[in-house]
Amino acid sequence: MEYRERILRFIEEIKTSCLPSVSMDFVVFGFHEGQLKVLLLKWQGVDTWMLPGGRVRMDENMEDAAYRSLRERTGLAEVFLQQFHTFGNVIRNTYYAMEETRTKLGFSAEDFEGLPHRDISVGFYALVEYTKVNPTPGLELALDPFTEQIQWCNVEEVPQLLFDHNEMIQVALKTLRRQLSYQPIGYTLLPDQFTMPQLQQLYETILGQRLDRRNFQKRMLSYGILERGEKFQNGGAYKAPYLYRFDREKYQQALAEERLLVV
């Protein structure tokens, strides 16, 4: 199917099958080599990056729609996904940005007629273990005719995005910080096995502050959610650090009991 035709079909689907005036946007965090990253994508013909997003079908629960949309746009499945804030300002995506985008895509006002004039957007954050995923654009192009490019970006280096997507990332980060003590953030962002310094680095990166090494280790071990394994063999190291893994059952239990894992 031709590009233009695919988009017109996509618009028709939105108008007939989706909740009007509700959209969703996804802030997908990954952690790699001491760096927190976020997933950005670019539409064909638009030179500005944006967050992946989606819409809710009339017969679909919103949470299901979020998982489906994220999978269609990025290929990511079975990720930790959590709504964090709903964005409802008038100017967040009204005419200006929409028209600019439409024009760049080469469509007329008539082509887009009947689309909602304004959306509120439910923001979700996703946490993915960086080495395990390979985000892919256009998994099913019929479902997402726009995406051309998809890419990780360091959170400190995010460029100016479309709509209010920069604000969304900031609010997601703030939420992540606050939820660090009661969401399974550790095991969704780290590989199966990790060293105590790697775990500490994750906490420091999210919290944006340095933590005392001894206290951190002491507190982390006190929660009974870590299993110690072999020593990490990194060649010439003087003192090889131990490798740890999360005891997922105990981690989940601690979270379910609302025990705060404060560092």
Next chain:
Amino acid sequence: MEYRERILRFIEEIKTSCLPSVSMDFVVFGFHEGQLKVLLLKWQGVDTWMLPGGRVRMDENMEDAAYRSLRERTGLAEVFLQQFHTFGNVIRNTYYAMEETRTKLGFSAEDFEGLPHRDISVGFYALVEYTKVNPTPGLELALDPFTEQIQWCNVEEVPQLLFDHNEMIQVALKTLRRQLSYQPIGYTLLPDQFTMPQLQQLYETILGQRLDRRNFQKRMLSYGILERGEKFQNGGAYKAPYLYRFDREKYQQALAEERLLVV
């Protein structure tokens, strides 16, 4: 204006001026005599209680719409209002509950034609100092032709409500518990002056658990957000407790710096 006419005008306003498929609902918490309460209302002709709610006008920011709706429905103004979760299940308010309500109100399917078939609802919680407010139904009846009765209810004694409103209260309570350490929950729920036992009682009620008296007092005083005033004169008391008030500036500052006020 006659009741029926007022409602039809209200429906017309929703159809022409509001975001389709988006609603808002409010869980208003008050604290009185060691008891956490929530505000419920009843529509004319419907025998089931529900939460106050509202809709977003096309030209209005969602947060502004929340304050406006709460004021129109309950008379409450200048309250602490915070979104906590967006509810988007298909069955949350579809035909069954809507039709039942419509029928009870004495309207035909045609009267309600053109109304959205399904809403997602953004849940907000509000915290009000119980003795300072006097919730009033029908403040401006033209804006809310439904409300007949409005009333505080102990959170443990909430009856079966319309739609998914019981679930909303549970999620709001859970959020309140988690946010106790970084939202100004203390001074929005207590009178200007209070004793340390009253403050502790508020925390215990929200957290649903007993706290150690000495530790609580020590921690609370350590945050530097309380000012000690006169002794509370309660007649024959053996040891009169001190009255405290919040230093709002320091409280706000602590929250702005994301210092967790953990008890």
